[in-house]
Amino acid sequence: DEAALAKSMVETASASGLTLLSYHCHSLTPSGVSCVGVLLESHISFHTWPEEGVITLDLFTCGSGELVPVLPLVQEKFSVVDDKENDEVEMVWSHVLRGFRPPAKDGKKRILENDIANVVLRRLDLDVKREVASVTTSYQKIDIFDVSGVLTNERGLRQPLTLQNSSFTNEQKPPINRMFFLDGFLQSTSHGLSAYYEALVHPAMFAHEYPSNVAILGAGEGAVLREVLKHKSVTNVKLLDMDEEMVKVAKQYLPQWNDCSDLVGRADCCLDDEITDLVYEDALAWFTNRFDHFAPSDDEEAKDDPFDDEKFDVVIMNAIDLQYHYDYAKVEGTIETFLQSVYHSLTEKGILALELGFTPSVEDPNEEISTNRNRAKVMDMVEGIGFESVHVYEESHGGMNQPSSFLVACKSEECRYYWHSNPATIKINTYYRILPTHSRESALHHFDGATMKQYQIPPKSWETVFCRRSPTPASCSKNRGYDPHTVNFEESNFEVKTSSAGEAAGRGVFAKVDIPKGSYIGQDQVAKRVYFPHYTVYMMEDYHQNENAMSVELSQVLNYMYGYGFQTKVVAPYDYFVDSGVLTFVNHGCNGTSNIHDLHAYGPDSPYYSETTVDPTKHAMIITTESAFNPVAERHMSQIGMGNLTASRDIKSGEELFQNYLSFVQEDYYWNSTVHDLRAQCSGGKGLITAVEEGNSNVS
Numbered sequence: 001d002e003a004a005l006a007k008s009m010v011e012t013a014s015a016s017g018l019t020l021l022s023y024h025c026h027s028l029t030p031s032g033v034s035c036v037g038v039l040l041e042s043h044i045s046f047h048t049w050p051e052e053g054v055i056t057l058d059l060f061t062c063g064s065g066e067l068v069p070v071l072p073l074v075q076e077k078f079s080v081v082d083d084k085e086n087d088e089v090e091m092v093w094s095h096v097l098r099g100f101r102p103p104a105k106d107g108k109k110r111i112l113e114n115d116i117a118n119v120v121l122r123r124l125d126l127d128v129k130r131e132v133a134s135v136t137t138s139y140q141k142i143d144i145f146d147v148s149g150v151l152t153n154e155r156g157l158r159q160p161l162t163l164q165n166s167s168f169t170n171e172q173k174p175p176i177n178r179m180f181f182l183d184g185f186l187q188s189t190s191h192g193l194s195a196y197y198e199a200l201v202h203p204a205m206f207a208h209e210y211p212s213n214v215a216i217l218g219a220g221e222g223a224v225l226r227e228v229l230k231h232k233s234v235t236n237v238k239l240l241d242m243d244e245e246m247v248k249v250a251k252q253y254l255p256q257w258n259d260c261s262d263l264v265g266r267a268d269c270c271l272d273d274e275i276t277d278l279v280y281e282d283a284l285a286w287f288t289n290r291f292d293h294f295a296p297s298d299d300e301e302a303k304d305d306p307f308d309d310e311k312f313d314v315v316i317m318n319a320i321d322l323q324y325h326y327d328y329a330k331v332e333g334t335i336e337t338f339l340q341s342v343y344h345s346l347t348e349k350g351i352l353a354l355e356l357g358f359t360p361s362v363e364d365p366n367e368e369i370s371t372n373r374n375r376a377k378v379m380d381m382v383e384g385i386g387f388e389s390v391h392v393y394e395e396s397h398g399g400m401n402q403p404s405s406f407l408v409a410c411k412s413e414e415c416r417y418y419w420h421s422n423p424a425t426i427k428i429n430t431y432y433r434i435l436p437t438h439s440r441e442s443a444l445h446h447f448d449g450a451t452m453k454q455y456q457i458p459p460k461s462w463e464t465v466f467c468r469r470s471p472t473p474a475s476c477s478k479n480r481g482y483d484p485h486t487v488n489f490e491e492s493n494f495e496v497k498t499s500s501a502g503e504a505a506g507r508g509v510f511a512k513v514d515i516p517k518g519s520y521i522g523q524d525q526v527a528k529r530v531y532f533p534h535y536t537v538y539m540m541e542d543y544h545q546n547e548n549a550m551s552v553e554l555s556q557v558l559n560y561m562y563g564y565g566f567q568t569k570v571v572a573p574y575d576y577f578v579d580s581g582v583l584t585f586v587n588h589g590c591n592g593t594s595n596i597h598d599l600h601a602y603g604p605d606s607p608y609y610s611e612t613t614v615d616p617t618k619h620a621m622i623i624t625t626e627s628a629f630n631p632v633a634e635r636h637m638s639q640i641g642m643g644n645l646t647a648s649r650d651i652k653s654g655e656e657l658f659q660n661y662l663s664f665v666q667e668d669y670y671w672n673s674t675v676h677d678l679r680a681q682c683s684g685g686k687g688l689i690t691a692v693e694e695g696n697s698n699v700s
Contacts, residue, residue: 002033005046008077009035012057013044015073017065020044046078053080060098068095068121068131093129095121111141114184119401120145128176133253137245143181144253148174177399180221180254185321188223190256192399194445199395201227202447203455204314204353204408206429207415211313212236215345217283218319220246222258226270228316229260230434230443237276238312240283241319247271247278262437283319284331284338291341311347317354322375332374336381343385349412352387356405359394360461366468379407383628388413390629392462393455397446405462409628416572417534420456423449425535458631466631475632479640486646488520489513491581499587500656504686507585509657514650521596521645521657525581529642532561532576566664570633570641573667577642589658590682596657598643609662611678616671 006025013020023037023044036045042060049055055078059067071093079089097112112121120129128148135142178190188196201224205211212235216224220241228237241247250257251269260270267273279286290310320331331338342352356375360367367376383390387409396403408419421429426449434443467476482488493515499508515521540558565578578584589595592610609619633640651657665674 002027002035005033005048005078006035009037009044009046011077012059012070012074013037013039016059016061016063016067016070018044018061018063055080062099066134069134071131092124092126094124111143111184114181115186115401116143116145116181116184119186120147120179125149127174132178133249135245135249137243137249139243140182140246141184142246142249143184144249145179145181146176147179148176178254178256180257185324186400187221188257189399192397193223193256195395196398196400196404197223197227198444198447199393199398199404199451199455200224200318200353200355200406201316202444203391203393203406203419203452204316204351205231206421206426206433206452207408207410207419208313208349208351209418211351213310213312213347214238215240215312215315217241217287217315217317219316220244221250221254222247222269222271224316224318225273225276226258226260228314229266229270229273229276230263232433232435235275237273238279239271239276240279240281240286242280242282244280262439262441263443264436264438266435284334287341287345288334288338291344292337310345312345312350313347314351314353315342315346317342317352320354321357322355322378323357323372335378339378339381340385343387343411346411349410349414351411351415352382352407352409354407356392356407358400359403359405359459360465362461362464364461364465366470367465368469370465379629382407382409387411387628389416389419391419391455391634392458392629392631394459395455403459405459413569413573416569417538417574420533420572421449421452421535422533423453425449426452456634458634460635463631463635473627473630473632475630478644479632479636481636481639482520482523482644486518486520487516488523489515490524491522491583494522494582494657496582496585501587501590501658501682502684504684505587505681506686508587509582509585511651511653511655511657514653515647517647517650519647521647522581522583523645525579525583526639526642526644528580530565530578530580531641532565532578534572534574537561537574537576566643567666567670568641569666570637575641583645583657586657586659588661588678588681590678592660594658594660595647595649595651595655596645596659597648598645598659598663610660611662611675611682614662614675616675 002025006023009023010020019040021038021040023035025033025035027033031050032048034045034047037043039061041063044057044059046055046057057074057078061067071091074093075089075091079091095112095117097110097117101110120126123129126147126149128146130146132144132146133142134144175191180187180189205214205228210233211231212233214228214234214237216228216237216239218241219225219239220243225237225239228234251271255269258270259268260266260273261268270276271278320335346352356379357372360372364370364372367373370376379390389410389412391408391410392405393408394403394405398404410416410419430442430444430448437443463480467473467480489511493511493513494509495512496507497510499505501508540554544554544558561576561578564584565576568575568577579586586596588611590610591612645659661678662674665671
C-alpha cells in the first residue's frame with residue numbers, strides 16, 4: 001500500500017524532530033514500493049521486497065535529536081504481519097555516525113562515539129537489541145540495553161542459532177545480556193557481572209585479615225556493594241556517589257547488580273541494607289575535606305585525627321576512568337591530594353583497590369609516554385604516597401572487549417601474607433568469611449582459590465611495559481632469568497670438607513676448580529631447594545608455641561629450617577629456603593672474607609657490613625628493597641627467592657666458599673641476635689648448624 005507506507009514515512013520524520021521538505025514514491029512491477037524524502041537535515045528512504053517480507057529504511061540526518069527512541073514507532077508503522085502465518089516481526093537496525101564533525105572544544109568525546117556505538121548501536125549481528133532505559137541526570141547519561149547475539153556464516157551474513165552452530169539446544173534461547181553504559185562508556189554487563197566485580201572486590205577484601213569498615217567510591221549501581229556485603233566481617237559500608245538518580249535507575253533497571261536477596265541476613269536490595277550508608281556527595285571532596293589535613297608527623301599531638309574512628313580497612317575506587325582523558329582532566333589538579341587523603345583514611349593495615357582499565361598489550365610503549373600516561377601518573381602517586389606493596393592483576397571474563405586490570409595497594413607489607421595465600425587457604429577462608437545463601441549455592445560465582453592464584457602473578461604485558469620505562473628499572477636486567485653468557489659452575493665442581501674457619505665452624509664447601517669473578521655458583525641446584533612457604537612456617541611455629549606435647553619430628557624440621565635455611569621476603573614475610581645440595585654447607589665469611597653473594601640481595605646501592613664493622617643499633621639490614629610496584633619481581637619470585645649466587649671475586653681451586661650470613665636476615669627481630677651469634681662464631685664459638693647437629697641447641 002503505497003499511500004500507507006508514504007504516510008508512515010511522513011510520521012517517522014515528524015516523530016524524529018526532522019523537517020520533511022518533499023517526497024516521492026513509486027510502485028514497482030510486479031510488486032514493491034520505493035520512497036525517498038528530502039529532509040532539511042538530509043534525507044529518508046525505504047524500499048520493500050514483498051515476496052521476502054522485508055522493508056529496508058534509511059534515515060540520514062545532521063539534526064541534533066536522538067533517533068534510537070524513534071525505533072518503536074518505526075517498527076509499529078512499517079511492520080506487516082501475515083495473520084495466516086502468525087509471523088513475529090523482526091527488526092534489525094544500526095545507528096552509525098557519518099559525515100564530518102570537529103572535535104569537541106572541551107575535549108569530551110560525543111556519547112555516540114564511545115563504546116555504545118561499537119558494542120551496540122552500529123552492530124547488525126545482534127538477534128536482540130532493545131533499549132531498556134536512557135536517562136540523563138545532572139551528572140551523566142545512563143543507557144541500558146538488552147542484547148543477544150547471533151552467529152554469521154562464512155559469507156558474513158546473519159543466520160539463526162541452531163544446534164549445529166551454537167552451544168545452545170533447540171529448546172534453549174541465547175541468554176539476554178544487559179549492558180550498562182555511562183556517557184556512552186561500557187561499565188558492565190550481566191554476563192560478566194560476577195567475574196568483573198568479584199575481581200575488583202575480593203582480592204582486596206581477602207588480603208585484609210578482618211575488614212569491617214569499607215568505603216566505596218562511585219558504583220552507585222550497587223554491584224561493588226553487593227560483593228562487599230558478602231563478607232561476614234563487614235559491619236559498615238559507606239557508599240559515596242554524587243548522582244542520586246543513578247541509584248534510583250539502578251534499583252529499577254539493574255536489579256541484578258544490587259541483588260542481595262540470596263544472602264542470609266542482608267536486605268533484598270543491597271542498597272537498602274541496614275549497614276549501608278549512602279552519601280550523595282563528591283567522593284573526592286568528601287575524602288579531601290576529612291583526611292587531607294592529617295599527615296604523618298613526629299609531633300604526637302599533630303597525629304591526633306578527629307576522624308580516626310571513621311577510618312577504613314578497605315577503600316574501593318570505582319569512580320574515575322584513568323584511560324579516559326576527559327574524565328581524568330576533571331580531577332587532575334586534585335588527584336594527588338585526594339589519593340593522599342585516601343591513604344590517611346585507611347587503618348594501619350588498610351588496603352586500596354581501584355580499576356585500571358584495559359590491560360596493556362606487549363606491543364604497547366612505556367605507559368609514561370603513551371595514551372595511558374594518566375594511569376601511569378596515578379600508579380606512581382600510589383607508590384609515592386607510601387603504600388608498601390602494590391599488586392596488579394587482570395580478569396578476562398568481565399564482559400568487556402578485552403581483559404580488565406585492577407590494582408590493590410597495601411599500607412603494610414603484611415598483606416602479602418594474605419595476598420599470596422595458597423588456593424586451599426583461600427578456600428577455607430571463603431568458608432569462614434563469606435555469608436551463606438538461602439539457595440545453599442556459593443555466594444561467589446567466579447572468585448575462588450584457583451582464580452586468586454592467577455591474580456597473584458601480574459600479566460606479562462605489565463612486566464613488558466614496566467621494563468620500557470626510562471631509565472630501565474634495575475630489576476629488569478637482573479631478575480628476568482639467567483644471563484646465557486655467564487658460565488655456571490655446577491655442583492660437581494665443589495666438595496664438602498671441614499671448614500678452614502676452624503673446627504668449631506663445622507663443614508665448609510671448597511672449589512675444585514678455578515672460578516672467575518661473576519660466574520654463577522651451582523645454579524643447576526637452585527630449583528631443587530626446599531621451600532617453606534610463609535603459611536607453613538607460621539603454622540609450624542604456632543603449633544610449636546601453643547601445644548604442650550610438641551613432637552620430636554616437628555622440632556627437628558624447625559631446627560633444619562632455621563639452621564640450614566635462609567629467610568626471604570620476596571613472596572611474603574617469613575618464607576624460608578634450604579639448599580638441597582652441597583651449597584647447604586657454605587659457611588659465613590668472617591671479617592668480610594665472603595667471596596660469593598646473591599645478586600638479588602646486593603643491589604647497586606646495598607650497604608656491605610661484616611659482623612665486625614656493623615653496629616646493629618645504627619645500621620640497617622642488608623636488604624635490597626624493590627619498588628612497591630614491581631611486576632618483574634612479582635613474576636619472577638621463585639628465581640629471586642631461591643637466589644642467584646655468583647662469585648664476587650676470583651676463587652682459586654681448593655679455596656673455601658664463604659657467604660655473608662648478614663644478608664640472610666629479613667626481620668628486625670633477628671638483626672641484633674644474628675650479629676651477636678656471628679661475632680661469637682667468628683671468635684671461635686660454635687656456629688648454629690654445628691650446635692644443632694650436636695644436639696646442643698634447639699628452636700625457641
